[in-house]
Ligand SMILES: Nc1ncnc2c1ncn2[C@@H]1O[C@H](COP(=O)(O)OP(=O)(O)OP(=O)(O)O)[C@@H](O)[C@H]1O
């Protein structure tokens with residue numbers, strides 16, 4: 467369907483070569499993310515969340531199954547095509563920020579554009595615009611070591627969004643933040659989703675983070691076991707429902 471930004475079909479990932487001990491981390495995962503949706507993936511440690519996100523973002527290959535991002539089968543992309551596709555269509559924020567320490571915030575944010583050989587005169591207004599959107603204009607000339615955790619993650623989010631990717635993936639992006647910075651980041655993600663129609667897939671084992679999503683998929687034993695929908699309810703109500711379901715589906 468044209469309205470799906472992500473479509474995952476029967477995804478399987480087995481670690482270990484034929485002669486070695488094998489471990490199936492993903493065992494037939496299928497789901498979709500609609501354009502403009504904010505979807506969460508929850509599951510216990512070791513349930514396959516990072517494995518899934520790494521395959522979706524073309525950092526890793528599945529054993530079998532299909533991943534479509536904006537109608538493009540990413541599992542069939544090779545070498546440069548894959549790097550090119552990732553650079554244009556995918557934004558990624560990680561738990562540990564992954565900023566380059568010897569570049570300023572502005573240079574870090576500009577990276578996805580520099581890598582596409584966009585000229586500096588075109589880059590500057592794009593960096594300024596996303597920095598304003600994430601309220602980090604005042605730290606653009608600072609190096610990562612001069613920033614707080616919350617500021618680092620905003621810089622990382624700006625870098626993930628500056629090229630206007632089809633989807634923003636987050637792997638526990640609040641995991642290394644204090645509770646205030648975590649809340650601020652989640653509220654920013656919520657507003658990017660609601661106001662700028664950014665499609666987001668957020669992996670987390672934290673019910674508070676998950677309560678910002680519109681829909682949550684629970685992954686257990688390498689499969690999607692349960693789905694919860696917010697259906698317009700308050701975040702507090704959704705948070706309670708997530709807590710009620712955690713024991714059954716994510717432990
Ligand atoms: N490169 C690898 N080689 C072998 N096994 C792996 C590899 N990467 C992950 N695994 C295994 O696959 C399973 C899923 O790992 P994954 O990192 O996807 O879990 P996760 O849900 O992200 O966990 P966490 O919440 O702790 O981040 C785990 O049992 C892990 O040990």
Ligand SMILES: [Mg+2]
Pocket residue numbers: 515516517
């Ligand atoms: Mg993980």
